[in-house]
Amino acid sequence: MNNIQEKPDLTEVERIIAKYNGKDSWLVMILQDIQEAYNYLPEPTLELVAEKLNIPLSRVHSVATFYSSLSLQERGRHVIRVCDGTACHLKGFVNLRDEIERQTGLTEGQTTPDKRFSFEVVACLGACAIAPVMSVGNDYHGEMSAEKIKDVLSKYK
Amino acid sequence: MAKIKTIIDGIEVEVERDSWAIDVARELGIDIPTLCYHPALGPYGACRLCVVEVTKSKWTWLATACDLPIREELSIKTNTPEVIRSRKMAMELIMARAPRAESLFPLAEKLGVTKPRFKCRDDIGNCILCGLCVRMCDQIIGVSAINFANRGHKRIVTTPLHKKADKCIGCNVCVEVCPTGHVKTLDDGSFRHMQTWDADLEMLHCLICDKPYIPAKQFKVISDKLEGIELKRICPVCRRKETVDNLRYAVVEKVS
Numbered sequence: 001m002n003n004i005q006e007k008p009d010l011t012e013v014e015r016i017i018a019k020y021n022g023k024d025s026w027l028v029m030i031l032q033d034i035q036e037a038y039n040y041l042p043e044p045t046l047e048l049v050a051e052k053l054n055i056p057l058s059r060v061h062s063v064a065t066f067y068s069s070l071s072l073q074e075r076g077r078h079v080i081r082v083c084d085g086t087a088c089h090l091k092g093f094v095n096l097r098d099e100i101e102r103q104t105g106l107t108e109g110q111t112t113p114d115k116r117f118s119f120e121v122v123a124c125l126g127a128c129a130i131a132p133v134m135s136v137g138n139d140y141h142g143e144m145s146a147e148k149i150k151d152v153l154s155k156y157k
Numbered sequence: 158m159a160k161i162k163t164i165i166d167g168i169e170v171e172v173e174r175d176s177w178a179i180d181v182a183r184e185l186g187i188d189i190p191t192l193c194y195h196p197a198l199g200p201y202g203a204c205r206l207c208v209v210e211v212t213k214s215k216w217t218w219l220a221t222a223c224d225l226p227i228r229e230e231l232s233i234k235t236n237t238p239e240v241i242r243s244r245k246m247a248m249e250l251i252m253a254r255a256p257r258a259e260s261l262f263p264l265a266e267k268l269g270v271t272k273p274r275f276k277c278r279d280d281i282g283n284c285i286l287c288g289l290c291v292r293m294c295d296q297i298i299g300v301s302a303i304n305f306a307n308r309g310h311k312r313i314v315t316t317p318l319h320k321k322a323d324k325c326i327g328c329n330v331c332v333e334v335c336p337t338g339h340v341k342t343l344d345d346g347s348f349r350h351m352q353t354w355d356a357d358l359e360m361l362h363c364l365i366c367d368k369p370y371i372p373a374k375q376f377k378v379i380s381d382k383l384e385g386i387e388l389k390r391i392c393p394v395c396r397r398k399e400t401v402d403n404l405r406y407a408v409v410e411k412v413s
């Protein structure tokens with residue numbers, strides 16, 4: 001286990017909560033910002049959010065696990081998302097998924113030991129016109145095929 | 158309060174604006190199946206068993222009666238073929254989620270479901286996600302020890318971060334409201350074990366009979382709510398005896 005998981009520096013969380021005036025109606029935004037800052041949602045950050053916003057931890061946990069864009073597991077530097085929405089499913093999602101699994105050795109929800117990649121399957125990335133689609137971090141890659149995957153992944157170190 | 162005319166299964170009634178259709182129907186003795194409704198809680202609409210057919214002028218649609226407020230003249234039917242079909246489908250989905258929930262068998266049978274056509278789950282116990290335990294713990298007890306986690310087919314009811322429910326006061330309300338017996342608890346001597354939420358609570362003993370009868374944490378929460386009025390540490394059985402005895406003395410004194 002690395003330091004981040006054991007004892008994350010929580011000052012950034014305090015700053016984020018202060019930015020939203022400690023209002024619980026901003027819970028989702030706060031969690032998004034924390035994830036942006038820490039790359040995932042370490043448990044102590046959720047506990048601090050509950051305490052500072054004065055809401056039950058059970059509710060924070062419920063919201064944090066509801067959205068697929070939020071993660072309670074530490075993730076890699078680059079998150080690969082492959083789309084299994086209707087359009088992408090029809091245009092060959094399965095081939096893409098299998099090839100990504102082969103290239104990275106990951107299955108859905110996993111992270112490589114060197115923390116380079118995490119792999120997620122999502123339902124519709126909102127770019128159906130260029131199906132099949134995958135994204136790495138904030139970059140979209142449309143009209144994908146299994147053959148192109150190696151090239152795409154090699155750009156992310 | 159403005160009264161509004163409504164017709165349920167041909168019976169014309171006048172109701173207060175914003176009455177819930179389910180309450181109005183039940184008041185009339187009309188049977189509507191429910192699994193996620195509780196009169197002490199706000200409307201929720203999760204189980205879909207309470208659907209009824211609603212007609213307003215020339216429009217007719219299906220709606221859940223537990224979260225249908227009556228704001229204008231509606232004609233509601235609780236027993237049409239559409240209603241029966243819809244309830245059966247809802248029940249079938251529920252039974253596929255909790256195929257071993259025996260307490261639901263009689264209702265399932267009544268709605269015409271014997272074996273669901275769908276693939277049955279067997280990895281999540283008997284929880285049907287009605288949310289009664291979650292809402293009771295939050296809205297009525299004010300503790301919020303448990304909540305939902307995840308989404309879609311992975312949704313479950315659980316403790317925060319799947320750890321021991323350290324907020325739980327052991328009041329057992331979740332055990333009592335759960336329609337499927339999913340939530341388990343066990344009293345053994347000086348401890349109450351909330352098995353499903355992984356919490357162990359120390360019990361207080363009755364000052365008269367010395368039996369353990371209430372978790373210390375629950376006693377404290379109730380005491381705090383009473384603000385200064387002293388809560389006697391006496392179990393319900395002894396309290397009843399005490400009350401009866403007091404009454405008896407009072408009567409004897411009066412008579413003599």
Ligand code: SF4
Nearest residue numbers: 284285287288290335
């Ligand atoms: S545990 Fe029981 S009461 Fe709670 S949501 Fe599941 S079925 Fe409903």
Ligand code: FES
Nearest residue numbers: 083085088125127
């Ligand atoms: S279905 Fe893949 S982007 Fe919409």
Ligand code: FES
Nearest residue numbers: 202204205207223
């Ligand atoms: S009782 Fe109305 S949806 Fe469950």
